[in-house]
Amino acid sequence: MQLIPAILTNSKADLLHKVGFLQGKSSWLQIDFVDQAFAGELTVRPEQFDRWPTSQAQIECHLMVANPFAWVRDCDQLLPQRLVAQVEAVENQIEFVERVVSEGMEVGFALNLPTSLERLQKEAAFNARVILVLGVLAGRSGQEFHPEIVSKIKELRRLRQKLGANFQIGVDGGVKPENFSLLRREGVDIAYVNSALWQAEDWQKSWRRLQAQAKG
Secondary structure, eight states, X not given: XXXXXXXXXXXXXXXXXXXXXXXXXXXXXXXXXXOHHHHSOOOOOGGGOSSOOOOSSEEEEEEESSXXXXXXXXXXXXXXXXXXEEGGGOSOHHHHHHHHHHTTOEEEEEEOTTOOGGGSOHHHHHHOSXXXXXXXXXXXXXXXXXXXXXXXXXXXXXHHHHHTOOOEEEEESSOOHHHHHHHHHTTOSEEEESHHHHTSSOHHHHHHHHHHHHHO
């Protein structure tokens, strides 16, 4: 199971500090963008950066925003590898796939905690590189993981097999070491960690410990 650190912050300095810490430590990192229209919170925005912070890692932008289409161009200027949009905010998911791919990026979709898998369009899922299941309500770190998402993970595995697709299944939100064995057992490909890493006093020790625990 791959471990990807996630950064959700309203501070440009905090984001840069965390990206700097992750240099050489992780092959991927996720940056969360949240607007008040979607989740009632507000994070940093792409236009705050003249250029993206230098990173050896590939960057995934998770768009927890009301209109992901409007964010594609701004994010594209920052050269991420992948954009992930919330299915609740994308009426035409195929059009979003085409738009993101046309900009040279991979595409993914995320489902908020209460959202049924029926909201995910099958053709969009087939063309996605990753499908995220949120273990908490979108937009705020530090929440408790909801283990009832296991049924949604099982549904995603069945859908992937039925479609003959190769998207990876990720779990994002509330992920802690005590959840790792459950996620591995359910065939989760990627676990995203936020507060489990950043709330520790020693990030270096925390990251090494999380990596070891994720491997089992």
